[in-house]
Amino acid sequence: MEVSHAKGSYIFDKKGKAHLDFVAGVSACTLGHCHPKIVEATKKQIETYMHVMVYGEYIQDTAVKLTKLLAKHLPESLSTTYLTNSGTEGIEGAIKLAKRITGRSQIISAYNAYHGNTLGALSIMGFEERKSAFRPLMPDVAFITFNNEADLEKITTKTAGIVLETIQGGAGFILPKNDFLKKVRNRCNTTGTMLILDEIQPGFGRTGTLFGFEQFNCIPDILVMGKGMGGGMPIGAFSSSYENMKLLQNHPKLGHITTFGGHPVIAAAALATLKELIASDLMAETFEKEKLFRSLLRHKLIIEIRGIGLMLALILKDEETANQVILQCKERGLILFWLLFEGKAVRITPPLTITKEEIIVGCKILLDVLCAIENKK
Template sequence: MSYLFPTYARWDVTIKEAKGSWVTDENDKKYLDFISGIAVCNLGHANENVTAAVADQLTKYWHMSNLFHQPIQEEVAKLLVDSTEGDAVFFCNSGAEANEAAIKLARKHTGKTKIVTFLQSFHGRTFATMSATGQEKIQQGFGPLLETFQYLPYNDSNSLDELKDDVAAIMLEVVQGEGGVVPAQQEFLQKVTETCKRIGALLIIDEVQTGIGRTGKPFGYQHYEISPDIITSAKGLGSGLPVGAMIGKQSLIDTFGAGSHGSTFGGNPIAMAAAKATLTQIFEENFLKEVEEKSNYLLGKLNTVIGAHALVKEIRGKGLLLGIECKEQVGDIINQLREKQLLVLPAGPNVVRLLPPLTVSYDEIDLAIETIAGVFSTIEQSVGAQ
């Protein structure tokens, strides 16, 4: 009997330790981890710099109310501001909370209530962020959603023409992660920014999965010529410690004055120590250059080796957020890869999602490709024999 609510379809694997790109289960079986805690452990497991920073903070203090000044919050906020279009940061504990703050800020600043998001998006599971999510399966069973969200087709520039000046913000991911690893098209994002200007709406970019170096830049939107008003971040921000952030432009600062929003644990010094060590390493120019080089290598291998398989429909993504769209549902494929000691995720019913640590080695990439190719060949042979 479990004392937990069964909200997760858990695999029959119990991890006892993890280091770098590898995790070990209770039976001492090792797995190559191309999940990274769902784009969380961007520096791999148990990164030494993050471990040392957290251990040092633990000897000082663990928690203070946000009524007190905490210099480490300012240090982490500066790292984020210096690497984005933003000017100020609100700290929270998760991506859903960061998106919730963004929605509140946009509505309060504009005085309008409608938020436009996109089909197949994912923004969280609070009532507001669930309502913002353009996927019915996330929303089923919870009764009426918040009525102030409108969903448009992703990458459909023409659909933006219908929008009027009653919109507070347009909110999107530059790569839809949960929605199938679908990158935004340049012309679509340009049309989004033009539309925001035309109707007086803010542009919110949800970087919970695409941020913190995952795409080879500090944030995914920086691959495109756009300047968001609000950026949200979490996942990779704390290397596994719970931390989220909403980053906004100068013009929005006064809207979030004292008492307008808050979080008991937001900006917790332990999480801030992890975030500072994480950002200091990932935002270094040479580190991001290596991520880009590894991405090109992995994508090249996927296209030449995996793309040749009859099972594959398309390979797509950005940086080290990549997807293999298959011609059948991928549940069994993912199970077989796990049996071969490679951990990957689905992104919708037909896409295998790859999220290796940004510190992954070329040898580990080669091993993953070999494992995927082997499983695909086995499945194709079994189908051919039927």
């Protein structure tokens, strides 16, 4: 598609065709496209000042207001936030912080995990096919299977940190089961290991609460965020306690630095997004919209619907069916997308602002395509 413009839940191509967006830029456009409050906030900031200095040298109001508002809505142990340019950069910072806190080197992640594509994040990707071409990678990395309690014994007093997606994304929107995250938390408490939760995709209201971990009785030592945080603008962050974060100030000096992290224009967009999420009913409404999706999307070719809130994935009978659904829906004006490691999945992660009427319209297109595919077989 050659994009002309986008507004609300729609992207318009240069031929004038409207495409209903069930993907939101892969969970990035929390409030839809060109939300007026985000546009207003960024315009105002651009007219005031843009980049003036590397992050942390000068006090810049938008970044301070953003991190203070985050602190107000996070546990005290996550009260200090470092702003980055992307979620992946947040992961890199979190890995460094875990090593700095513990003095250890081992990092554990999960098979089929995705945390980004820079060197450290790639090293903890649990999918060898996507990283073998770039070896050698970061050493001393181990893997567990998500939801496998027996694997928690791999977390030892040699482990600096374990990095987990609160909900596994690329693997197929897999939720933690049987208090798995709580059990990881307990094991980390025993071994002195930092628990790093990657909320880049579930965070900022997509699962019905500001962050997904709130629903699983598990508070991490380090929280990573991104994607929907900026409402369509590029941003990430990692949060921990003040005591932990100040360790990056010395030994060595400037232990973690960035030129554009905390950029005032991007921070203004993120602040507007966060304010709107907190002030509105959008987060609570995600559960109602999830129920609507589940009630409408009933078809023989749909094996199950995974996920929670507006982080949903249709699991179809095979990869070919998933490919046909995504491509044929695009031709009919509905944007769907794939997941990285689960070929039978169809991503449904619309803007949180999507209306029930738009959901009904999109699901009708999707069901029509499923019926057309079924009739050809």
